[in-house]
Amino acid sequence: MQQLTDTADRVPRTERGRKTLRKLLDAAAAEFAESGFHEASISGITKRAGVALGTFYTYYDSKDAIFRALVGDMSEAVGAAARDAIKPDMDPLAVEQAALLAFLEFAAEHKEVYRIIDEAEFVDPDSYRAHYERIADRIEQRLKAGGGSEDLRADLGEPEAWAVMGINVFLGLRYAIWAKDGDPDAATVAAAANRLLRIGIAGPDSD
Amino acid sequence: MQQLTDTADRVPRTERGRKTLRKLLDAAAAEFAESGFHEASISGITKRAGVALGTFYTYYDSKDAIFRALVGDMSEAVGAAARDAIKPDMDPLAVEQAALLAFLEFAAEHKEVYRIIDEAEFVDPDSYRAHYERIADRIEQRLKAGGGSEDLRADLGEPEAWAVMGINVFLGLRYAIWAKDGDPDAATVAAAANRLLRIGIAGPDSD
Numbered sequence: 001m002q003q004l005t006d007t008a009d010r011v012p013r014t015e016r017g018r019k020t021l022r023k024l025l026d027a028a029a030a031e032f033a034e035s036g037f038h039e040a041s042i043s044g045i046t047k048r049a050g051v052a053l054g055t056f057y058t059y060y061d062s063k064d065a066i067f068r069a070l071v072g073d074m075s076e077a078v079g080a081a082a083r084d085a086i087k088p089d090m091d092p093l094a095v096e097q098a099a100l101l102a103f104l105e106f107a108a109e110h111k112e113v114y115r116i117i118d119e120a121e122f123v124d125p126d127s128y129r130a131h132y133e134r135i136a137d138r139i140e141q142r143l144k145a146g147g148g149s150e151d152l153r154a155d156l157g158e159p160e161a162w163a164v165m166g167i168n169v170f171l172g173l174r175y176a177i178w179a180k181d182g183d184p185d186a187a188t189v190a191a192a193a194n195r196l197l198r199i200g201i202a203g204p205d206s207d
Numbered sequence: 208m209q210q211l212t213d214t215a216d217r218v219p220r221t222e223r224g225r226k227t228l229r230k231l232l233d234a235a236a237a238e239f240a241e242s243g244f245h246e247a248s249i250s251g252i253t254k255r256a257g258v259a260l261g262t263f264y265t266y267y268d269s270k271d272a273i274f275r276a277l278v279g280d281m282s283e284a285v286g287a288a289a290r291d292a293i294k295p296d297m298d299p300l301a302v303e304q305a306a307l308l309a310f311l312e313f314a315a316e317h318k319e320v321y322r323i324i325d326e327a328e329f330v331d332p333d334s335y336r337a338h339y340e341r342i343a344d345r346i347e348q349r350l351k352a353g354g355g356s357e358d359l360r361a362d363l364g365e366p367e368a369w370a371v372m373g374i375n376v377f378l379g380l381r382y383a384i385w386a387k388d389g390d391p392d393a394a395t396v397a398a399a400a401n402r403l404l405r406i407g408i409a410g411p412d413s414d
Contacts, residue, residue, distance in 0.1 A: 036329055038245060093409060118328050122243055129385065136381070143408065150410045159378060159391070159399040160408060166377025167370040174343070174369045178336065184366070192366040200407040201350065201367060202300060203357045 008059040008069060021059055023049040028070045033112030037067060037123045064123070071120045071127040074113050075134065081106040082138075092146025093198055100168050101190040107176035108186065114177050136161045167193050215266040215276060228266055230256040235277050240319030244274060244330045271330070278327045278334040281320050282341065288313040289345075299353025300405055307375050308397040314383035315393065321384050343368045374400050 012018050027049035031040045042063055046053050060066040085102035086095050107113055120128040140161035146152035175189050184192070219225050234256035238247045249270055253260050267273040292309035293302050314320055327335040347368035353359035382396050391399070 115328070118325060121322070121325055122329075132377075132380070147410070152408050152410050153406075154410065156408055158381075159396050160403055162377045162381045163374040163400055163403055164408075166373035166375070168373070169377065170339075170369045170373025171366060173339070174365075189366050193370055196367055196370055196407065197403075198407050198409050199360075200403065200405050201359050201363055201371075202405050203354070203359050203361065 009061055009065055010059055012059070020049075020051060020055060023051065024056065024059060024066065025070055025073050028066050029074070029110075029112050029116060032067065032070065032119065033115050036115075037063075037119050042066075067120075068124050068127055070116060071124060071131065074110075074116060075127075075131040077110075078103065078106060078113065079135065079138065092142065092149065092151045093194060095142060095146070096164065096197055097190050097194040100171065100193055101186055103168055104172055104176050104186040104190060107172040108179070111177055114173065132165065136165050139164050164197070167196070216268055216272055217266055219266070227256075227258060227262060230258065231263065231266060231273065232277055232280050235273050236281070236317075236319050236323060239274060239277065239326070240322050243322075244270075244326050249273075274327075275331050275334055277323060278331060278338065281317075281323055282334075282338040284317075285310065285313060285320065286342065286345065299349065299356065299358045300401060302349060302353070303371065303404055304397050304401040307378065307400055308393055310375055311379055311383050311393040311397060314379040315386070318384055321380065339372065343372050346371050371404070374403070 008021050012021050024045065027045045027047075028040075030048055031044045035041075035044065040063065042056055043053060045066065046056050056066075060069065081102045082099040085098040087098070090098060117128065117131055120131070136158070140156075140158055143152060143156040143160055143164070147154040147156050171189055171193055175183055175186065183189075215228050219228050231252065234252045234254075235247075237255055238251045242248075242251065247270065249263055250260060252273065253263050263273075267276065288309045289306040292305040294305070297305060324335065324338055327338070343365070347363075347365055350359060350363040350367055350371070354361040354363050378396055378400055382390055382393065390396075
């Protein structure tokens, strides 16, 4: 994952410092994903990153600190993947489809994201809740902005935002993390979810 | 939670044995929810249950074993809550609304269910995955049965089932576990989700 220089306890001022920080966060993602928080170690992280143990403490005070930084970094990366996929000329439903497709592709490439965000529920509950509240807020803003344009219903709010987020998280769990041979591809899954958002699941004869 | 006598390693044959087993599972739910798996202890469970330490080993071999049994028990209880709320004369969309409402009420009364199921991702990944696959299967069966009746679209399948499950899980997370003052009540939340399923989120002018 690219980005973010403000996830360290001490923000690096040089390009070299930013690269080292990125290496530490990527190494932490691999270490926490493979071993889980409790078994993971700072020395395991520095070994993976190819940096000296002392270098770790230039940026973070503890295993807890880098875990918290990593959750923030991943949460930001998830948001960035969606934002990058959204184009200015898309209608509100196309925006939701593009955001979900970007998320499915991101999760397939960064399967560790589920395990690490999910473990935050136990290691760092505030970050866990902040992650979902931030995403739901963003979706709610999109739904409300779209409601004004008459592409979306005007009565959408927080329940619909959490519902859309739940759809995205569980389709990612099923089709990116627990992918099976013969599954539909990510674009097909995103299209199915979008059809649900567009017309619901009721049949033509339903009232 | 009521039910289930087959969650013990050794199934009790007497009514008294079944009651002791129920006490152990309820105590385990409280212990794991409060302390998390790693900090929880068998003696903590038996103290809460008011039974002797030796009694624990009549039913389970280890902390892992009772955790696994508890995940199965809770998974079953979640399913039972939904099943009990479904009446034979409901149309397929009313079934989904009743199932979600029952789940929201269940989660509000048993807030520990999220923490314990979620911790299974780390402690007992097979049970975690089995829990969600079982629920998605049940929803998919309902959606496909409803498709035949023309109350639901005929093209619904696994993606829509995981989407519906995601809606339910995240609305439970937001409105049962992270409930706030001023929130809409469970029936209102379930109605909003059902409206999304019934007509989608598109406006009247959308194609």
